[in-house]
Amino acid sequence: MLKTQKNFLLLSLTFFPPIFSTNQNITIKSIYHHRGATHAYDNALELGSVSFYFSAKPSIQKIKSESISGNMQRNTYRIQGARLNAEQQAKLPIITKHYTLALCNVGDDVHMIITYDARKVAIELNTFDSISLQKGVSIHFLNRIFCYAERQPQIPAKKKNRQKKVVIDCGHGGSDAGAIGYDGIKEKDVVLRVGLRVAQLLKKANIGVLLTRSSDQDVSLDERTSYANHHNADLFVSIHANASKNSSAQGIDTFFMSTSLLHNENQLSDGICGNALHNALRLRADESKHLAQSVHQSLITNVKKQYPTVVDRTVKHEVAQILLGSYMPAILIEVGFVTHEQEAKRLHDPSYQNLLAACICDGIVAYLKE
Ligand SMILES: [Zn+2]
DSSP states (O other): OOOOOOOOOOOOOEEEEEESOOOSOEEEEEEEEEEOOGGGGGGOSEEEEEEEEESSOOOEEEEEEEEOSTTEEEEEEEETTEEOOHHHHHTOOEEOSSEEEEEEEETTEEEEEEEEETTTEEEEEEEEEOTTSOEEEEEEEEEGGGSSGGGOOOOGGGOOSSOOEEEEEEOOBTTBOOOBOGGGOBHHHHHHHHHHHHHHHHHHTTOEEEESOSSSOOOOHHHHHHHHHHTTOSEEEEEEEEOOSSTTOOOEEEEEOOGGGOEEOTTTSOSSSHHHHHHHHHHHHHHHHHHHHHHHHHHHHHHHHHOTTOOEEEEEEOOOHHHHSOSSOEEEEEEEETTSHHHHHHHHOHHHHHHHHHHHHHHHHHHHHO
16 A cells, blocks of 8 residues: 655745645645666756645745856745645755755745756656645656757667666565554565565566565665666566455556646746656656556456456556656556455465566566567
């Protein structure tokens, strides 16, 4: 089951009409910084992105845009009625090679300050409703050299002549148990066993594997995405188990993120890279959909052979941080409900875990062979 984990940043906005005007106090629930493969600046469109979750629709306005020394640009934005808590402030600002982000409380509002080299970097801002029904804003830092049509980046997974690198992400871990279900079964334990088995099988298929965690440890969502981006992985496969207050809910879902869920706020964006970002996200969404269908089909077809009552909850699209922040085709699989008695017993069973793992591996291999 998807759960937000905290991370923190500093940011900012200008004299443009606000998006989502409101005058109620809102809380900044979570802040994520997904780092791009910054060591590969020359061949990466996405240098990094920052996502916010708000308790309600934020009102964001650019209040200042100024050139400081050389080509450095500083934009100041205001988030009306928002508040940063002390814990968040303690982990700010964030400084990268290409941009710095600062966030601070000013009067009743929060000011976000972005400083970047306007010759090299462009900013695009999107809004979305997250899978956990929070109001989201994502700020994308883009490599300007890729903003011109003739330099659009390709999807590496389709390049045939090199070993593929697949990131297997076992959800939750450590102090974050994820969902806890029937007989105290913990999501974090089930998905770790399934994920480690998937990794083993992929290696046997001569596919490179990177694990975001290989033991019961805490790893934040944006550490996972930044790890995958840093290693220029070809695919990102996140494994979770579901839960519901309704104990009869059961079955397997597979999620990917489609661009239709993201709304570009061009009045707050630089407006230079909108198309480049949209094309990159659309290309990735198409590939993520194919990967989701391949893995889901493999799961449903083969698991049902032995367990005909397993429910097919289909392939769906949602905005989840793990999908938004990974700059390669990415999916999230919910392998079943820990709150459903029979399904929880199956999920606890090593032979069922191995069956799920074999199906996930076969689905990934089939996609890569397409
Ligand atoms: Zn989960």
